[in-house]
Amino acid sequence: MPANLNDFALVVGINDYPSFRSLTGAIRDATDFASWLKDQNTGGGLPDANCAVVLSTPDSGRPAHEQIDEALEGIFNAVAVEGGRRFYFYFSGHGIATDQTKNHLCLAKWSEKWRKNALDVQDYLNTVAATGKFEEIIFLLDCCRVRVLGAGGLVCNLALPRPNNAPDTRIFMANATEVFTAAFEAEVAGSAQSDNRGHFTQALIEGLQGAAAGPGGGVSAADLKNYLETNVPRIAAERKHAQTPEVTNGLLRATRFGSAQPNAIAGxxxxxxxxxxxxxxxxxxxxxxxxxxxxxxxxxxxxxxxxxxxxxxxxxxxxxxxxxxxxxxxxxxxxxx
Known part of the structure; x- marks a missing residue:
């Protein structure tokens, strides 16, 4: 039986940008993280039905705004029946920033002309938090935060009234890179390579699979934050890149991700x-x-x-x-x- 029946996730991976630079590893990164979420042994322990995975397809211009909101609506409907504990949102694809506080996640139709065809991260975070259905919200964003003038983000079309007895919501937010800088999240830029991967997601999965685990098993939020901040730059440097993540941890000390035993990275x-x-x-x-x-x-x-x-x-x-x-x-x- 799945360990975490009240945990839910929305995982988005976009390789295909018909009018912009397509990527080669975003879908693989997204599916790898979804696999960890659904791992019933030492992973996230989510039932398959609780993990919505939205992936791009070549030349379709999808996913579009409504596909993301429809996937989120399905989760909200399920939570209304079962109740929720933790919500994960993972994104791998292109990303932009419009100022120090505004990050946007580029949808498949994003281009220099369609530069507002992106998800407003803060609005989506606020929308999930406003439901009052989750004690913990985890946002993991493997994308650039380069500045694009005249760009913007789309707000979520969904809104649920917050119940009076809603629990306090605690948030863990991890960006692959600092604001106004690039993340090397499976960039293609004309390359024919098929094994480009996001440095952030590599470190994330390493940490969750045991490299960041504590002596009693599982990964604390504090240890995951430390692992990402230490090892994303290491992995990037091995590939002659520079990348520093920004991680904000508002979770309780007792919070654990999965149950992997310590497996320190060496060699x-x-x-x-x-x-x-x-x-x-x-x-x-x-x-x-x-x-x-x-x-x-x-x-x-x-x-x-x-x-x-x-x-x-x-x-x-x-x-x-x-x-x-x-x-x-x-x-x-x-x-x-």
């Missing part, structure tokens, strides 16, 4: 990309034949930190193997399997 960065022809689970072992990771190719590319030495990948369907050696001090290792 050297390795990115493992899988052939599209592979369909079975993959096993990764170290030089002592200890299991490092196991999972389907759909979770790739794997971005890991491994100790120096020999490692072995095995396709558990075909038993095909590939060994590779991690050498200290050589930067990011790229392995194709």
């Amino acid at each position: 050297w960065p390795v990115t493992i990309t899988f052939s599209a022809a592979r369909a079975a689970d993959i096993l990764l072992e170290d030089s002592q034949t200890d299991e490092v990771r196991r999972g389907p190719t759909s979770t790739g590319p794997w971005e890991l930190h491994l100790n120096a030495g020999l490692h072995l990948l095995t396709d558990l369907g075909s038993n095909e193997e590939k060994s590779f050696r991690v050498k200290a001090g050589m930067g990011v290792h790229h392995v194709q399997f």
